[in-house]
Structures are given as C-alpha cells and as structure tokens.
Amino acid sequence: MKKLTLTLAALGVAATGGVAYAEPSFSVTGMIRQEIAANTGDANMHTSWGSPWNGRQNxxxxxxxxxxxxxxxxxxxTRANVKAEENDWNQFATRLEIDVQGRLSENVTLYTKxxxxxxxxxxxxxxHYDYFGKAATANGVDHPEAPLFALPSRVFRNTPLDDGYGSALENNGQDYMLDIPALYLDxxxxxxxxxxxxxQxxxxxxxxFRVFDVVQGLDLRRHSFLGVAAEEYSDSRIPSLAIRGSYRFANDWELEGYAQQFRPTILPRxxxxYSVVAEAFTVYEEPGYEQDEDDIDVGFRLSGQWNDIDLSFMAVSRTTPDGTYRWARNELYPSTTDPDNGNGNGAPQFGRRPGLAxxxxxxxxxxxDEWFWGASWLRFNPVTTLDTSVTEAPFAVAAAAAGAFSPTATAAQLNAQNPGTTTxxxxxxxxxxxxxxxxxxxxGPLRGYLHRDYDEEVIVGASAKYxxxxxxxxxxxxxxxxxxxTFTQDRLFTAPSLSQTKIEEDEFTSVVSLEKYHKFSAKFPATYMVAQWMHKSESDMFGRHLSGNGSPYETGGVPTGDDQFNAVAFAFQQPFPNLIWRADxxxxxxxxxxxxVQPGVRWRPRDDFQLDLYANFLDSDGGNDDIMGTIETMDEVFLRASYYF
Amino acid sequence: MHIKKFDSNYSRRFFMKQMATGALATGVLAPLWSTIAMGRTLEGVYPDEISSFEGLTKGKINNGDVINANNVDFLKDYMDEVAFMQVKEMGREIDTHATTLDPSYLSPPDYLGASVKNSGRAKFNADGNVVTDDGSAWIGGNPFPDAKNGAEAFANITMSWGRYDNTFYAIQEDDLNPDGSVAYSYDFAWIEQQATGRVSDPEGVYFKGQQDTVRYQTAWFNAPQDVKGTAFLSTWPYDQRQYPKLEGYLPAFKRVRRFPTNQRFEPLLPGPTWYLSDAWGAGDPWLTWGNFKIVHRGPMVGPAGGGNFNSKDPNWKRERVGGPQGTSFFRSDYEVIPDVVVIDCEPTGYPRAPISKRRVYLDARTMVAYTSVSYDRQGKVYKNFEHGNGMSIDKDGTVTKAYRGGPLWTWNFVIIHDVQTGRISLPELVKEMAGGYPTHYDDTADYDRYLTKSAIRRLGA
Incomplete structure (x- = not known):
C-alpha cells in the first residue's frame, strides 16, 4: 500500500439504513516534491542586483x-556599486506536504495539511536574502546601508506585516516556511x-482571472503567480481562520456564507x-495591517439552477487583501531628530531628513532618469509622485526645510508669469x-518609503453557466x-502619484469564457480547450489603476492612462492514452x-511519482501599458518532481 | 433435481428458434419470470444440460472444478473471448460452483420484489424513454423483467445500476502495467442514488417527488495524496437522450467546476482502463447508444451467486491469480448461467468514441449484465469489463450477513483488461476505504453527504 491508513476502529460492517461510522478513523498521506526553475530570461530588474541602472552614469x-x-x-x-548579477535559478526548493484526514463521527470530519x-x-x-519574511525582522542579514547610520540593518528592508508571517499558522526563517494551510472541522x-x-x-x-475568486489574497512568495496555470492559484490562496457553511434548500438552491479573518496578499520578498517591488523602496506593511488585522470579511453566495442555466449571486464585504500604497515618512529617528515633530534637538540631521518620504x-x-524610468515602469507618475512626496501633509514641513518644492505647482506658477518657461x-x-x-x-541616492493600506469594500456579482x-x-x-x-462601488486604488488620497471609483469586472472538450481523434482522449475574455473598467489584472498606464518605456514620463483593461486567455490540455502523459x-x-505563454508536459508513470516540466515565456511590447511589462524578464523553465506517499 | 426428459440438444434448439424468430422468451422448460413471480426456485426452468458444468461439458468439467488452461477449451463457446484468453494464455484460474437456483441470490430483495410488483407496467413513450402505463417515470424494479428485445433488455440494465436505492461502494483499485506490476492504486467511493424507481424508500418511488432525474452518482477519490478529494458528480436526467450533468472537484482547482459530459470514453485519472461509459455495462444514457441487437442466446459461464466474496480478509480483499506475476486477475468463481442474452450495441451518439461496439452479456434470470466486451473502431477486441456479481458468500460457503441480517447481493470486483496495451484495472469492493468510510446501502442521508455540489466541495481536500 502506498498510503498509511490508521484505522482506530475495528472495521465496521456494511450497513443498511444507516452507516456504521462508529469509531474515529484517520488516514495520512503525503508528498515530497523538488521544484526548480531555471532562469531563461534576464535578471529581475526590481532588485538591486538586477537593476538596469547598476553602475550607470547619467x-x-x-x-x-x-x-x-x-x-x-x-x-x-552614478548608480550604486551593486554588483550586477544574473541568477541561474529562480527557484530551487523542496516541498513536503502531509495530509491528515480524520472522520470523527458520522457528521464530523477533520482535515489538516x-x-x-x-x-x-x-x-x-x-x-543572504530573506525569502519568507520573518528573518527581515528577527534575523536580518547585514545590509550595506546599516553602517551609514549605525543602525540595525532591518530598518531599510521591508517591514513585513504580522512580523513576517504569511498566514495565521505559519513559521518561517530566511529560507524556509512551515505552515498549516488547512486545519478545520467539517x-x-x-x-x-x-x-x-x-x-482556503x-x-x-x-x-x-480572479473575478468571483475574491475571498482570499495570494501568497506569492514561493512561485509568484507563475506556477502551473491550470492549477488556478490553488497553492497560493492564503488560508485564513474562518467559519464557512452552506444550506441547501428543498429546490436545490444553495446559500453559502463565510466569515473569515482578514489576511493580506503576500508579495515575493x-x-x-520573483520580487515585484523595487528593492530601493521600503514598504511599511505592518502599520496598515495592525489597523485591520482584526477585521472579519464576510460573504454570501446563492447558487442554483434556473432552467438549464447555473446561476450564482454573490456579495462580499472585505478588507482588500492586495492593499493600496502611498508615500510614507521614513521614520528613521522620529522621536529625536524629526524637525517637525517638536522633539528635535534643533540640529537638523542633514542627510537623514526624518519626515521625508x-x-x-x-x-x-x-x-x-532612473526615477522617471522606474516610476513609469511600475505604473506611477514620475512627476506627481514627486509633487505629493514634498507637498502633502506628512512630508511638507520636512520637505520645505530641505528646500523641496512641487514641480507641477512651481511650473504652473512660472508659466503663469511667463508662458512656456518650463514644464x-x-x-x-x-x-x-x-x-x-x-x-x-x-x-545622494535615495530610498523611498511607502505605506501599504488595506481598504474596505463591498463586491457584488453574478455568474451564469450554460x-x-x-x-x-x-x-x-x-x-x-x-x-x-462583479461590481465594486467606491473601490480605492493606489494613486499613480502615491498620494495620501487614493483614487476612488466604481469598478466593473467581468470574464466571459467558452470551454469545450473536443475529441479530435478516437485514439486520444479529448482535448480540453478554454478561451476567456476579461474586462476591467478601472484597473489591470494586478489591480493597478489604469491612469498609470502609457509612457515611453525607455525614458519614462507622465502616463497618458488607459480607459479599460482587456485580456484574453486560451488554454488547452491534451492528455494521451491512459492519461500518463499530458501536454498543456x-x-x-x-x-x-x-x-x-506557458507550455508544459506532465508525466505520471506511477501513482507515487509525477514529473511536470513547464516553461514561462513573457513578453511586452513596451509602452508601460500591459501587465507583462513589469515582469517580462522572468522567463523560465520549471520542473517539479513529486513523490507521493 | 434436474429434469432429464429432454435430450441434450433441446435447449440449443430452443435458443436457436428464439434467435430465428426474433422472440425473447426466458425460461426453457417453464417461463422464467412467472416462476420467479410465484416465489419458486429456478429448478424447473432450465434442463440439466445448461444448469451445471457437468451438463454443459458432458462431464469434462464438474461443478467445483477449477477452470484453467488445461480444460478451458471445453468452455470456449460459453465464455467471452477476453476471459477465455486470460485463462488459456495468461494463467488465470477460475473456481466454479453450482448454478444458483434461488432468485433471491441473484438480485437485492426489494428490487426483485419491485420487479414482481410492477411487472407489465412499463412501456416506451414516444421519446423512447421508459414510463409506466400512466406515463409517469418508472416506479422501480426491472421495467421489462421478461424483456422481449434488445432495447427492453438494455433499459433494464441502465435504469437502475446497483439495484438499491442508495449505495456507497468503498473501492480499492490497482491498475497494472503490462508486466503485472502495480502502477497506480486508488481508494475511492462509487456512490449511487436512484432518483426515480426507488424500491426501498418508505417516502415513495420518486426522490423528493421529482420525476426528472434517474440517478445521482459520485465517484470520490480519497487516496493517494494528489487525487485526494477529487470527485465527479453526475446527475442523470430522466430523459435518456440527454447527457448527465457532470460537476467535478479537483484538488488542483480547489473548487467545483462544471465539466462537459459528452466525453464519456476517457479515464477519470491516470491509470484506470475503465471509462464512465463502461459502468455496469451500461454507463451512458441508453438512448445515446443505438443499434441494439441480440446476437446470441444460450448458456454461458460467468460470475453469479456465491464464491466471489472474501470475508477472510479483514477488508474483503480477494485473492488474485494469473498474469506475469500471478496477480493480474481476481480469483473469481463462475457458475453456469443457463440463459444469457448477448446484445451488441453501438455508441451512435459519440462519433469519435474509441469503440465501435460493445457486446454486453446479460444474465436473463435477473436481467443484469455480468460482463461486456468493447471493440475498437477496426472491430478488434479492445477490452472487457467483467463485474463479479454475487452474494456476500465466500468460496467455502461462509456467509457474511452484510445486509438486513443476511447475505448481500452486490458486485464484488471488476476486471478491466485492455488487451491491446496489456494494462489491467482491478477495482474491488472493500469493507472500508481510506479515511474510514465503509461500504453501505440504503442510507438516504448519503444524498446530502456525497451527491450534491456542496457535498463534493466539502469532500474535497
């Protein structure tokens, strides 16, 4: 037997009119898997080691x-002397999963993973990078800035939420994580x-596309969103402590509901x-999370059949897991040296400028040049980001003390006096x-500081299948x-200016799909094909507001914005006889x-072994207006070798 | 005691005459169905020449002997060609026992009772579906216990599969490589519920009073790790011209998805050589098939009655025999089935099906299929699907009282042998599957537990 079955009960007798679920019974299964991804693209430009500006003179x-x-x-x-590197491997990981399934009584079961x-x-x-988060606060590795201010090294890194834990039942270190993504009673x-x-x-x-799939955020620390597409984020959805239930009415319509503790999306470190936040930024994730960590998301879904159409209606009230971003004060020495907090010693700490972003x-x-390129690449406005960072309330005093000004306001003023003076x-x-x-x-070179906030919203939606x-x-x-x-009223988006004031707009999101199994040959199993069209009215697939789209890729610049986001997806799976091989x-x-483009093959010669070989080819035509533009260097070939027990 | 007053060719002439006239009347010496309806045994229905191995082989093989490569030639005309090949060429051995004469050992009691009670009330409506004489959905038991043609016979095996209102079959399956080694092992449950034609439900013959559904059926896999929680729920419309609705929970998706259901000739998972279409010899809505033709009548040998159960194993696992490693087949137990109706049918609703026809062998005593053989599009033998029907009685006669204080009628195992690739699947009914889920029957709570969309979502890991 390739599984371990612990049956505590004497085996029951087949029953009639009621099941002999007399004694608890448990079964344990597991998997160990090697996951490796060879980098066939370029260095990740969000990192210091992969930045195209390394050592570049301007x-x-x-x-x-x-x-x-x-x-x-x-x-x-001259950009800092960070040695330019290009990694051979994006991922070289070992995964172990152990499932325990228990039937405790006729009506109660236990599942844990x-x-x-x-x-x-x-x-x-x-x-020396922290892959999972906790090490950034507990075991931070040295960072070159630390000696500059004789500070603990971690202050320059991201301040991950919840002390670096991705979910409620997780522990991690610099290069490992151990969690319990499922632990529930049914x-x-x-x-x-x-x-x-x-x-989950x-x-x-x-x-x-995640249209109805709005309940939970994604944990992108392991393989970003570049895993096997057909698995639809199943390994990424962040589990949360929740009560979920459903009741099926006599007409077979079903009302489902849940209440769960809010957990944010975790970006690659x-x-x-696979990181997608420029390493030259520090994101304060904790303060926003602290405010909302006790939030409870609730949602309902009513599903049933009307004539031959499957219908679902949903409503979700949630704290958005993806979050929004705005400038933050650097908070390096707020209690002693911040010139605008009233506690300063009167001697400006020139060079540190607490109170600035x-x-x-x-x-x-x-x-x-780097600022313009980088801001545009990340779908920000390189001019208004500067405006807000020096004029909005949290920074105005310190910025003024540093002699900073708003380029937009100043240009307007100058041009009002003498049209055409500048821009x-x-x-x-x-x-x-x-x-x-x-x-x-x-x-000198500057690090930017951002807050990540988690806003509340209500999403309503409907789906149909025919x-x-x-x-x-x-x-x-x-x-x-x-x-x-789905429709979300007054959804908040990160402003391309990184302003403290978010963009607030109603958003409509939809996906239309066609799915079909078609048998091209009697000798082969049917080919599964799906074609989809996704439309969003205000933001792209990653939730970035479309007003940040559209600027010259090489130089950056003020974005022209897009009116709507549209994407199409096509997928097919072709199993071979006996399903031992499958091409995707x-x-x-x-x-x-x-x-x-993600082609791949799956080989399943035995029930205890499976090999998956896939590749990700990413491309953008430039213009800072498509979803691949910020990750297009992440081409790779990845392999997963799984042993099940 | 068997009747000897007819010569040894009497039954052969009887069946040949029936084939020639196109009539299908069961029972040779006496009408089968009226004998059963009167509560009598089948002792006077068939002559000895087709009621025992001695009679069938003129003494070359006796009841209780083992069928093996040395003597199987005597039974060549009475076995499907795949089973014959397995014995002749692959070392399969089959035990034998006396022909079952008690009709209650050939069918579940309530199903048998409903067949008697509702006898004569079924007809086909204009769409070709089975209805009662007042046009309602079928009310239980064999609609055509005394089937007169292939269509009626096929309706019998499709309208109810397991012949209980509710069944939860705990199953362990090994899928073998051509060298006889085990490539895949699965633990799964095959759960059925009749939505119409219920025979044991005090609340009536229609589930929730609805007449638009014939059955609900879930296949739920619980081991190994990567398929744990995989479940497919089929909801069969009563109209047999329509495909079932298929919804599935795949662990890779973590959600229930609607699936197209016309592809019924695909394995659900890597390894198995069986398809949904193969189930019970009638895995598809029967009006999506066509050209039903009776191609043979007469005695055959096959699994029925006792001997295919094994209470000696704590989980009812059965002994295996034959093949490269001596473990390629269940060590099954055959009897002489006096009257077998062999029907050829074609998947007319599936233009790209990998098979051109299926030959289904029905035990006429109870109108249940016990084996079928599929042929590829070139007409060559593709695979068989032999299900070891019978009672929960061991080879040595030990009775396991698994149903209402008495023995249980059930399928016991299936042998699916893809003779073109040499791969063999061996699902068998076990006492309990991984996770502590026992085989059980007639539990109406199983609808909520296993046969709804929310159920398969809940069962998914």
Missing part, C-alpha cells in the same frame, strides 16, 4: 532649475454544512528572483537630480459558456501587448 538635469535662479553645474550621477517549503538558492549572491447534517478552522475558500471558475541609501535611486517634467528632473547630488548639495447541446461532434456539442461579473498550453494576452 548626466544630471540639474540645469533645468536655472529657471528658478539656481545655476548649478551639471554633474554625473502541513506544508514545509525550503528554498535553497543556488546562486551565492541570493543566499460538520454535515442533511443540507447543512459547516467548516470551521484555517481554510475558492469561488469562481475562471483561469488566470524584496531582492528575491525618502532617506539616503547608497543602493537607492540615484538619478532623475513640470523638466523641473521634476532638475529637482530630483538636485536631491541625488552628493550630500554637500543634496542627499451548456450548449449541439449535434454530436459539432462545435456546440457540450460547449460551456460562462460569465462572471496556456496563453494570457493583454490586448495592450503583454503576453505569457
């Missing part, structure tokens, strides 16, 4: 400030079902191969390069048409020019 735009009467000589800015995951970076330079009696404990909740049926960091952004962009570049000047004049019954072997023979749509292809295409 001529400053400081001369743009001459319109303000500042005649400073142009100089060369223990998951261990150890990353073993094969590239030396990656070994109670079922008649049409009533209750599930209590740590659990997955709604909706769309591939890639800074500096690691920046702080000097040799690995930080070093030139206006906000020119002033922004000049001001930025002034900041990036050596400390005698400015601050199966066509055309003539046998025709296109409409068992063709499944599915529609999912998944394609995701953002109509603005972003492409993800």
């Amino acid at each position: 001529t400053s735009h400081i001369g743009n400030l001459s319109v303000l009467g500042l005649n400073l000589p142009a100089h060369q800015t 223990l998951r261990g995951y150890a990353e073993n970076p094969q590239d030396d330079f990656l070994r 109670y079922n009696k008649g049409p009533l079902w209750l599930r209590v404990g740590n659990q 909740i997955a709604w909706g049926e769309a591939l890639f 800074p500096g690691t191969p 920046f702080a000097p960091d040799p690995r930080g952004t070093a030139s206006a 906000a962009e020119l002033l922004a570049k000049g001001e930025l390069d002034l900041f990036f000047s050596l400390p005698a004049v400015g601050f 199966v066509f019954t055309g003539a046998p072997d025709s296109f409409t023979d068992q063709l499944i048409l599915g529609v999912e749509a 292809l998944s394609v995701l295409y953002d109509l603005e020019g972003g492409l993800l």
Whole structure:
C-alpha cells in the first residue's frame, strides 16, 4: 500500500439504513516534491542586483532649475556599486506536504495539511536574502546601508506585516516556511454544512482571472503567480481562520456564507528572483495591517439552477487583501531628530531628513532618469509622485526645510508669469537630480518609503453557466459558456502619484469564457480547450489603476492612462492514452501587448511519482501599458518532481 | 433435481428458434419470470444440460472444478473471448460452483420484489424513454423483467445500476502495467442514488417527488495524496437522450467546476482502463447508444451467486491469480448461467468514441449484465469489463450477513483488461476505504453527504 491508513476502529460492517461510522478513523498521506526553475530570461530588474541602472552614469538635469535662479553645474550621477548579477535559478526548493484526514463521527470530519517549503538558492549572491519574511525582522542579514547610520540593518528592508508571517499558522526563517494551510472541522447534517478552522475558500471558475475568486489574497512568495496555470492559484490562496457553511434548500438552491479573518496578499520578498517591488523602496506593511488585522470579511453566495442555466449571486464585504500604497515618512529617528515633530534637538540631521518620504541609501535611486524610468515602469507618475512626496501633509514641513518644492505647482506658477518657461517634467528632473547630488548639495541616492493600506469594500456579482447541446461532434456539442461579473462601488486604488488620497471609483469586472472538450481523434482522449475574455473598467489584472498606464518605456514620463483593461486567455490540455502523459498550453494576452505563454508536459508513470516540466515565456511590447511589462524578464523553465506517499 | 426428459440438444434448439424468430422468451422448460413471480426456485426452468458444468461439458468439467488452461477449451463457446484468453494464455484460474437456483441470490430483495410488483407496467413513450402505463417515470424494479428485445433488455440494465436505492461502494483499485506490476492504486467511493424507481424508500418511488432525474452518482477519490478529494458528480436526467450533468472537484482547482459530459470514453485519472461509459455495462444514457441487437442466446459461464466474496480478509480483499506475476486477475468463481442474452450495441451518439461496439452479456434470470466486451473502431477486441456479481458468500460457503441480517447481493470486483496495451484495472469492493468510510446501502442521508455540489466541495481536500 502506498498510503498509511490508521484505522482506530475495528472495521465496521456494511450497513443498511444507516452507516456504521462508529469509531474515529484517520488516514495520512503525503508528498515530497523538488521544484526548480531555471532562469531563461534576464535578471529581475526590481532588485538591486538586477537593476538596469547598476553602475550607470547619467548626466544630471540639474540645469533645468536655472529657471528658478539656481545655476548649478551639471554633474554625473552614478548608480550604486551593486554588483550586477544574473541568477541561474529562480527557484530551487523542496516541498513536503502531509495530509491528515480524520472522520470523527458520522457528521464530523477533520482535515489538516502541513506544508514545509525550503528554498535553497543556488546562486551565492541570493543566499543572504530573506525569502519568507520573518528573518527581515528577527534575523536580518547585514545590509550595506546599516553602517551609514549605525543602525540595525532591518530598518531599510521591508517591514513585513504580522512580523513576517504569511498566514495565521505559519513559521518561517530566511529560507524556509512551515505552515498549516488547512486545519478545520467539517460538520454535515442533511443540507447543512459547516467548516470551521484555517481554510482556503475558492469561488469562481475562471483561469488566470480572479473575478468571483475574491475571498482570499495570494501568497506569492514561493512561485509568484507563475506556477502551473491550470492549477488556478490553488497553492497560493492564503488560508485564513474562518467559519464557512452552506444550506441547501428543498429546490436545490444553495446559500453559502463565510466569515473569515482578514489576511493580506503576500508579495515575493524584496531582492528575491520573483520580487515585484523595487528593492530601493521600503514598504511599511505592518502599520496598515495592525489597523485591520482584526477585521472579519464576510460573504454570501446563492447558487442554483434556473432552467438549464447555473446561476450564482454573490456579495462580499472585505478588507482588500492586495492593499493600496502611498508615500510614507521614513521614520528613521522620529522621536529625536524629526524637525517637525517638536522633539528635535534643533540640529537638523542633514542627510537623514526624518519626515521625508525618502532617506539616503547608497543602493537607492540615484538619478532623475532612473526615477522617471522606474516610476513609469511600475505604473506611477514620475512627476506627481514627486509633487505629493514634498507637498502633502506628512512630508511638507520636512520637505520645505530641505528646500523641496512641487514641480507641477512651481511650473504652473512660472508659466503663469511667463508662458512656456518650463514644464513640470523638466523641473521634476532638475529637482530630483538636485536631491541625488552628493550630500554637500543634496542627499545622494535615495530610498523611498511607502505605506501599504488595506481598504474596505463591498463586491457584488453574478455568474451564469450554460451548456450548449449541439449535434454530436459539432462545435456546440457540450460547449460551456460562462460569465462572471462583479461590481465594486467606491473601490480605492493606489494613486499613480502615491498620494495620501487614493483614487476612488466604481469598478466593473467581468470574464466571459467558452470551454469545450473536443475529441479530435478516437485514439486520444479529448482535448480540453478554454478561451476567456476579461474586462476591467478601472484597473489591470494586478489591480493597478489604469491612469498609470502609457509612457515611453525607455525614458519614462507622465502616463497618458488607459480607459479599460482587456485580456484574453486560451488554454488547452491534451492528455494521451491512459492519461500518463499530458501536454498543456496556456496563453494570457493583454490586448495592450503583454503576453505569457506557458507550455508544459506532465508525466505520471506511477501513482507515487509525477514529473511536470513547464516553461514561462513573457513578453511586452513596451509602452508601460500591459501587465507583462513589469515582469517580462522572468522567463523560465520549471520542473517539479513529486513523490507521493 | 434436474429434469432429464429432454435430450441434450433441446435447449440449443430452443435458443436457436428464439434467435430465428426474433422472440425473447426466458425460461426453457417453464417461463422464467412467472416462476420467479410465484416465489419458486429456478429448478424447473432450465434442463440439466445448461444448469451445471457437468451438463454443459458432458462431464469434462464438474461443478467445483477449477477452470484453467488445461480444460478451458471445453468452455470456449460459453465464455467471452477476453476471459477465455486470460485463462488459456495468461494463467488465470477460475473456481466454479453450482448454478444458483434461488432468485433471491441473484438480485437485492426489494428490487426483485419491485420487479414482481410492477411487472407489465412499463412501456416506451414516444421519446423512447421508459414510463409506466400512466406515463409517469418508472416506479422501480426491472421495467421489462421478461424483456422481449434488445432495447427492453438494455433499459433494464441502465435504469437502475446497483439495484438499491442508495449505495456507497468503498473501492480499492490497482491498475497494472503490462508486466503485472502495480502502477497506480486508488481508494475511492462509487456512490449511487436512484432518483426515480426507488424500491426501498418508505417516502415513495420518486426522490423528493421529482420525476426528472434517474440517478445521482459520485465517484470520490480519497487516496493517494494528489487525487485526494477529487470527485465527479453526475446527475442523470430522466430523459435518456440527454447527457448527465457532470460537476467535478479537483484538488488542483480547489473548487467545483462544471465539466462537459459528452466525453464519456476517457479515464477519470491516470491509470484506470475503465471509462464512465463502461459502468455496469451500461454507463451512458441508453438512448445515446443505438443499434441494439441480440446476437446470441444460450448458456454461458460467468460470475453469479456465491464464491466471489472474501470475508477472510479483514477488508474483503480477494485473492488474485494469473498474469506475469500471478496477480493480474481476481480469483473469481463462475457458475453456469443457463440463459444469457448477448446484445451488441453501438455508441451512435459519440462519433469519435474509441469503440465501435460493445457486446454486453446479460444474465436473463435477473436481467443484469455480468460482463461486456468493447471493440475498437477496426472491430478488434479492445477490452472487457467483467463485474463479479454475487452474494456476500465466500468460496467455502461462509456467509457474511452484510445486509438486513443476511447475505448481500452486490458486485464484488471488476476486471478491466485492455488487451491491446496489456494494462489491467482491478477495482474491488472493500469493507472500508481510506479515511474510514465503509461500504453501505440504503442510507438516504448519503444524498446530502456525497451527491450534491456542496457535498463534493466539502469532500474535497
């Protein structure tokens, strides 16, 4: 037997009119899997080691400030001396999963899953990065900025939420995580079902796109969202402590509901191969999380059949797991040196500038050109981000003390006096390069600080599914048409200016899908095909507001914005006889020019072994307006070898 | 005591005449169905020449002997060609026992009772579906216990599979490589509920009073690890021209999805050589098949009665025999089935099905299929699907009182042998599957436990 069955009870006798579920019974199964991904793309440009600006010299735009009467000589800015690296392996991990299933009584069952995951970076330079979060606060590795201020090293890194734990039942270290993604009791009696404990909740049926699937955020620390597309985030959804239940009415309509503790999406950790937040930024995740950690999300879904159509209606009140971002004060020495907090000793700590949204960091952004490129690449506005960072309330005093100004306001003022004097962009570049000047004049390279907030919203939605019954072997023979749509009133989005004031708009999200199994050959199992179209009215697939889209890729610039997001996905699976082999292809295409192609094969020669070999090809046509633009270097070939026991 | 007054070719002439005239009347010496309806045994229904191995082989093989490569030639005309090949060429051995004469050992009691009670009330409506004389959905038992043609016979085996209102079959399955080694092992439950034609339910013959559904059926896998929680729920419309609705929970998705259901010739998971279409010899809505034709009548040998159960194993696991490693087949127990109706039918509603026809062998005593053989599109033998029907009685006669204080009628095992690839699947009914779920019958609570969309979501790991 390839499983361990612990049957505590004497085996019951087959029964009639009632089951002999007399004694508790438990079964234990497990899996160990090696997961490796070879990097076939380029270095991750969100990292210091992969930044295209490493060591790059730029001529400053400081001369743009001459319109303000500042005649400073142009100089060369040089990005920090971080050694440029390109990793061979994006992932080299070992996973262990152990499931314990228990039937405790006729109506109560127990399920628990223990998951261990150890990353073993094969590239030396990656070994001092914290892959999972807790080490960033507890066991932080040295960081080059630390000696600069004689500070503990961790302050420059992300301040991960919940002390670095991704979910309620998790422990982790720099290169491992151990969690219990499932630990729940099920109670079922008649049409009533209750599930209590740590659990995943997955709604909706769309591939890639999460329209109805709004209950939980994603844990992207292990393989980002680049795992096997057909698995639909099943390993990524963040489990949460929840009560979930359903009641099925006499007409077979079912009302399902849940109440769960809020847990945010966890992004890949800074500096690691899949990270998507520039390493030159520190994101304060904890303060926002602290405010909302006790939030309880609730949701309901009513499902049933009307004529031949499967219908679902849902309503969810949640704290958004993905969160929104805004500038944050650097908070390096707020109690003693902040010039605007009234506690200062009167001696400005020039060079540190507590109270600003920046702080000097040799690995930080070093030139206006880099700022413009990076902001645009991440779908921010390089000019208004500067405006808000120096004029909005949290920073205004410190910024004024540092001589900072709003390029947009100043340009407007100058142009009002003398039309055509300058532009906000020119002033922004000049001001930025002034900041990036050596400390005698400015601050040198700067690190940016961000807050991550978790806003509340209510989502309502409806879905329908209809199966066509055309003539046998025709296109409409068992063709499944599915529609999912949601509406969120007053949804908050990160402003491309990173303002303290978020963008607030109603958002409509929908996906239309066609699914079909078609038998092309009598000798082969049917081919599964699905085509989908996703539409969002305000943000892209990753939730970034579309007003940040559209700027020159090479130089960056003020975004022109997009009106709507549209993407299509196509996937097929072709099993071979006996299902021992299966070929997959998944394609995701953002109509603005972003492409993800994921071909793969699965080999299952025995019940205790499986090999998956897949590749991710990503491409963007530039223009900073498609979803692949910020991750397009992450091409890879990945392999999973699983042993089940 | 068997009747000897007819010569040894009497029954052969009887069946040939029936085939020639196109009539299908069961019972050779006396009408089968009226004998059963009167509560009598089958002792006077069939002559000795087709009621024992001695009679059938003119003494070459006796009841109680073992069928093996040395003597199987004497039974060549009485076995399906795959089973014959397994014995002749692969070392399969089959035990034998006397022909079952007690009708209550050939069918569950309530199903038998309903067949008697409702006899003569079934007809086909204009759509070809089975209805009662007042046009209602069928009310239980064999609609056509004395079937007169292939369509009626096929309706019998499709309208009720397991012949209970509710069944929870705990199953362990090994899927073998051509070398006889085990490639895959699965623990799963096959759960059925009749939605119409209920025979034991005090609340009536229609579940919830509805007449639009014939059955609910779930296949729920509980081991190994990666398939744990995989479940497929089929809801069969009463109209047999329509495909069942198929919903599935796959651990990879973590959610219930609707699946197209016309692809009924695919294994559900890697390894198994069986399809949904194979179940009970009639796995699809029967009006999606066509060209039903009776191609043979006469005695055959096959599993029925006792001998295919094994209470000696704590989990009812059965002994195996034959094949490269001596473990490729269940050591089954055959009897002479005096009257077998062999029906050829074609998957007319499945243009790209990998099979061109299926040959189904029905035990006419109870109108249940005990084996079927599928042929590929070139007409070559593809695979068999032999289900060891019978009572919960061991080879040595030990009775396991597993149903209402007495022995249980059930399927015991299935042998599915893909003769073109040499792969064999061996699902067998066990006492309990992984997770502590026992085989059980007639539990109406199973609908809520296993046969709804929310149930398969809950069962999913």
